[in-house]
Amino acid sequence: MTHIPHRLEVENISVAYGDNVILRDISFQVPHGAQIAVVGPNGAGKSTLFKALVGLLPLKNGRILIHGMPLGDHKDCVAYIPQREEVDWRFPVTVTDVVTMGRFNTRGWFARPNRDDHEAVARSLDEMGIANLAKVSISDLSGGQQQRVFLARAIAQEPHILLMDEPFTGVDATTQQVTLNLLDHLRQRQVTAIISTHDLNLAATRFETVMLINKRLVAFGPAKEVLSQENLQKAFGSSLLVMENGAMLVDECCPPDEDHHHP
Ligand SMILES: Nc1ncnc2c1ncn2[C@@H]1O[C@H](COP(=O)(O)OP(=O)(O)OP(=O)(O)O)[C@@H](O)[C@H]1O
Ligand SMILES: [Mg+2]
Numbered sequence: 261m262t263h264i265p266h267r268l269e270v271e272n273i274s275v276a277y278g279d280n281v282i283l284r285d286i287s288f289q290v291p292h293g294a295q296i297a298v299v300g301p302n303g304a305g306k307s308t309l310f311k312a313l314v315g316l317l318p319l320k321n322g323r324i325l326i327h328g329m330p331l332g333d334h335k336d337c338v339a340y341i342p343q344r345e346e347v348d349w350r351f352p353v354t355v356t357d358v359v360t361m362g363r364f365n366t367r368g369w370f371a372r373p374n375r376d377d378h379e380a381v382a383r384s385l386d387e388m389g390i391a392n393l394a395k396v397s398i399s400d401l402s403g404g405q406q407q408r409v410f411l412a413r414a415i416a417q418e419p420h421i422l423l424m425d426e427p428f429t430g431v432d433a434t435t436q437q438v439t440l441n442l443l444d445h446l447r448q449r450q451v452t453a454i455i456s457t458h459d460l461n462l463a464a465t466r467f468e469t470v471m472l473i474n475k476r477l478v479a480f481g482p483a484k485e486v487l488s489q490e491n492l493q494k495a496f497g498s499s500l501l502v503m504e505n506g507a508m509l510v511d512e513c514c515p516p517d518e519d520h521h522h523p
Contacts, residue, residue, distance in 0.1 A: 273322035297463035339419035362416035
C-alpha cells in the first residue's frame with residue numbers, strides 16, 4: 261500500500277464523564293506537522309478532547325490512531341500541556357523535577373535519569389529561558405513561569421504530537437511570544453501541534469487550520485472557512501457578537517447547546 265498514515269486520526273469518538281456525554285461523534289484527521297487551533301465556548305469539551313487524545317479519559321465510542329496505530333501503543337509520542345488551573349502547583353517538586361518527568365513516560369517513574377536525560381532537560385530549560393529557575397519549587401512560580409516549565413517539559417519529551425490547553429490564557433506578551441516562537445521551532449521539526457485558545461483573532465491569524473467545537477465538531481478546516489459568521493453562531497450562539505473584522509465574545513452565560521429558554 262502506498263497510503264501514508266496521518267499522524268493523528270480521530271474516528272467517531274464520544275467521551276463521557278459517567279453518564280454525562282460531553283463529546284459526541286467527533287472525527288477529524290491531522291496530517292504530519294500541522295498546527296491546529298481548537299476553539300469553542302467554555303464547556304465545549306476542548307480540555308476533554310485533549311485528555312482523550314492523550315489517553316487520560318476512556319472513549320465511549322470510536323478510536324484514535326497515531327501513525328496508523330491505536331493510541332495505547334503510542335502514548336509516549338504525545339505530549340500534553342494541561343490548562344494551568346487544572347494543576348496542583350503546591351506539589352513539592354522543583355522545576356527540574358517537573359521537566360525531568362517529561363523524559364520518563366517511556367521508562368516509568370522510578371527510572372534513574374541518565375546523561376541523555378540530564379542534557380535534554382538542561383537544553384529545554386535553556387530554550388525556555390528558565391535555566392535560572394532549575395532548583396526553584398514550582399509553588400513559587402508566576403503564571404508565565406509555570407507556562408514555561410510546562411513547555412520545557414513538553415520539549416524534553418521530544419514528542420511527535422504536542423497538545424497545549426490554553427497556553428495563551430493569563431500570560432503576558434513575552435510568554436505568549438515565547439510560546440509562539442516554540443511553535444515555529446516545532447513546525448521546523450515537523451511536530452504536530454494542537455492548541456486550544458479563546459483568542460479567535462490569534463486562531464484566525466496564526467493558524468492555517470482551525471477546529472471549532474461545541475460538544476460536537478462544528479467545523480474543521482482552513483481558518484477562514486471555519487471561522488465564518490455562520491459557524492461561529494452555531495458554536496457560540498447568541499453569546500457571540502460578530503463584527504466586521506472578526507468576532508468578539510460578549511456573554512458566555514448561555515451556551516447554545518444547553519436548553520435555555522427565555523420567557
Ligand atoms: N472531571 C469531570 N467530571 C465531570 N464533568 C466534567 C469533568 N471535567 C469537565 N466536565 C464537564 O465537561 C464539560 C466540558 O468541559 P471541558 O473542561 O472539556 O470544556 P472546555 O471547552 O475545556 O472549557 P473551558 O473553555 O472553560 O476550558 C463541562 O460541562 C464540564 O462541566
Ligand atoms: Mg478547558
